[in-house]
Amino acid sequence: MLAAAAGALAPAWAQPASYPNxxxxxxxxxxxxxxxxxxxxxxxxxxxxxxxxxxxxxxxxxxxxxxxxxxxxxxxxxxxxxxxxxxxxxxxxxxxxxxxxxxxxxxxxxxxxxxxPSIMLVPNSSPARTVKEWVEHARSNPGRLNYASSGNGTVVHLGTEYFKAQAGLFLVHIPYRGTALAIPDLVSGKVDVLFDSLPSGLPHVREGRLRALGITGARRSPLLPELPAISETVPGYETxxxxxxxxxxxxxxxxxxxxxxxxxxxxxxxxxxxxxxxxxxxxxxxxxxxxxxxxxxxxxxxxxxxxxxxxxxx
Missing domain, CATH: 3.40.190.150 (Bordetella uptake gene, domain 1)
Structure with a gap:
């Protein structure tokens, strides 16, 4: 009887606890x-x-x-x-x-x-209103412009370095612990450009705090159809x-x-x-x-x- 009872209970013991509890x-x-x-x-x-x-x-x-x-x-x-x-x-x-x-x-x-995708953000005080104008501005001031990232070795860091290489630019890197922490310095003009993800960057554009120049995807976003893909100016760039x-x-x-x-x-x-x-x-x-x-x-x-x-x- 004990053996039979143990056998009857064994399947119940074998069942894992319900997930999640x-x-x-x-x-x-x-x-x-x-x-x-x-x-x-x-x-x-x-x-x-x-x-x-x-x-x-x-x-x-x-x-x-x-x-x-x-x-x-x-x-x-x-x-x-x-x-x-x-x-x-x-x-x-x-x-x-x-x-x-x-x-x-x-x-x-x-x-x-x-x-x-990410968007290329600049301060409202920036002289550039298009990706082409910003690239020309940076080429005219090699080493004098900087960019923010969400930290060394992040996609923002590498994506901007990739942009630098594709456009032939010399920019100084300023790493932050996250792009949200870089926004105040970008708004004030201490930072010259930030490639921020669309979800976190777009609200600042809509509120008029920052200017968006381009998007990093292969094509324009349905969310911002008026914003050109950066690849329209810098061929081959996408991230x-x-x-x-x-x-x-x-x-x-x-x-x-x-x-x-x-x-x-x-x-x-x-x-x-x-x-x-x-x-x-x-x-x-x-x-x-x-x-x-x-x-x-x-x-x-x-x-x-x-x-x-x-x-x-x-």
């Missing part, structure tokens, strides 16, 4: 107000609804996103700490080889959540920021699939799609395998640019 922490490795933070807050509530819990955004900025990413990498692989990573943290930073984590080995890919969801290494396939499905469902919600469209973000979704393949190809692209330009993260 407590709030999930979503680590954002950049400051509040930046593009990654805006994106996280646009999808976290809806993801929580799909998973039946609360998703809490936890900003852990610093070192170009490496600090927050490392925190997430070292968290227990139980599905209760996730990371909203970007091109900066998992393509460019790892290509420099100076981050405290392995972008592949230390994480479990879950979902390619979305893409966002976007991708956003992706990771868990720590060893996250179970069941939990990965649960979260990936929840993200796909959240991205299909009309209010989420509308909010992301207004931010200039293209939702993506898809399988963890598709996400891993995309990130690997992006790492190869930036590694090639880093090596060709002899760039460093120092």
């Amino acid at each position: 407590k709030p999930i922490r979503l680590v954002v490795p950049f400051p509040a107000g930046g593009a990654t933070d805006i994106f996280a807050r646009a999808v976290s509530q809806k993801l929580g609804e799909k998973l039946g819990t609360t998703v809490v955004v936890d900003n852990k900025p610093g070192a170009g996103g490496a600090i927050g990413s490392d925190i997430a990498a070292k968290a227990p692989a139980d599905g209760y700490t996730l990371l909203l990573a970007t091109s900066s943290t998992h393509s460019i930073g790892s290509s420099f080889g100076k981050v405290p984590y392995d972008a592949v080995a230390d994480f479990t890919p879950i979902s390619h959540v979305g893409n966002a 976007v920021t991708w956003f992706g969801l990771y868990g720590p290494r060893g996250l179970s396939a069941d939990i990965v699939n649960r979260i990936s499905t929840g993200i796909d469902q959240a991205l299909q919600e009309a209010d989420v799609k509308d909010r992301l469209a207004r931010l200039g973000i293209e939702p993506v979704g898809g399988t963890p395998q598709q996400f891993a393949a995309m990130a690997q190809a992006d790492r190869a692209k930036w590694k090639k640019i880093i090596d060709e330009r002899k760039l460093t993260a120092d």
Whole structure:
């Protein structure tokens, strides 16, 4: 009888605890107000609804996103700490080889959540009103103009260096802990240009605080059809920021699939799609395998640019 009772109970013991049964922490490795933070807050509530819990955004900025990413990498692989990573943290930073984590080995890919182009922002006091005029202005003042980034080794840093190379410019780099922290200096004219993600930069343009000259995507954005693609002036120039969801290494396939499905469902919600469209973000979704393949190809692209330009993260 005891053996029979034990056998009857065994399947119940073998079942894992229901997931999720407590709030999930979503680590954002950049400051509040930046593009990654805006994106996280646009999808976290809806993801929580799909998973039946609360998703809490936890900003852990610093070192170009490496600090927050490392925190997430070292968290227990139980599905209760996730990371909203970007091109900066998992393509460019790892290509420099100076981050405290392995972008592949230390994480479990879950979902390619979305893409966002950047916009070229200048102070209202800038003499340039087009990309062509700004390039001519910079060429006439080699080494006298500067640009801000969200930190050494970030997509903003590399994207601007790529622009410099394509346009043949000499600009001085001023790294910040996030683009949101650079905005006041850009508004005041202490900084000459910033390539900021559309979600975080556009509000400042709409409020009249800054002037937008161009967009970094391959084509014009439906959100700003009047704003030309930079490639119309600087042929071959194109860059976007991708956003992706990771868990720590060893996250179970069941939990990965649960979260990936929840993200796909959240991205299909009309209010989420509308909010992301207004931010200039293209939702993506898809399988963890598709996400891993995309990130690997992006790492190869930036590694090639880093090596060709002899760039460093120092």
